[in-house]
Amino acid sequence: MPLPDEIVGAWISDPTDLEGISEFGNVSLEFQPDGSLTYTIHAESTDQKMLLLCRVERGLIISTQPSAPAEEQTAYSIEADGKLTLWFHGRRAVYVRSDT
Numbered sequence: 814m815p816l817p818d819e820i821v822g823a824w825i826s827d828p829t830d831l832e833g834i835s836e837f838g839n840v841s842l843e844f845q846p847d848g849s850l851t852y853t854i855h856a857e858s859t860d861q862k863m864l865l866l867c868r869v870e871r872g873l874i875i876s877t878q879p880s881a882p883a884e885e886q887t888a889y890s891i892e893a894d895g896k897l898t899l900w901f902h903g904r905r906a907v908y909v910r911s912d913t
Contacts, residue, residue, distance in 0.1 A: 819891050824908035833906030
């Protein structure tokens with residue numbers, strides 16, 4: 814099932830979201846129309862990259878990692894200013910487009 818256009822593309826941690834960066838790290842997300850997602854945590858010495866598959870249902874991004882199949886649900890919204898807000902286990906992170 815293709816992903817909605819509103820989330821397809823590249824996103825990076827909003828530099829003003831200090832709480833989200835503190836909780837999840839400096840992250841980039843790349844959503845492909847076919848449902849593949851590259852989730853990268855950028856650390857000082859190396860990047861940790863996860864290749865996921867996802868779909869969207871009723872305001873949720875449902876993702877699985879093929880190497881460790883278990884579904885995770887993350888609530889999402891696109892804000893009026895175009896930012897992507899994700900809620901994972903009650904914790905919020907905000908992202909801005911990096912491909913514009």
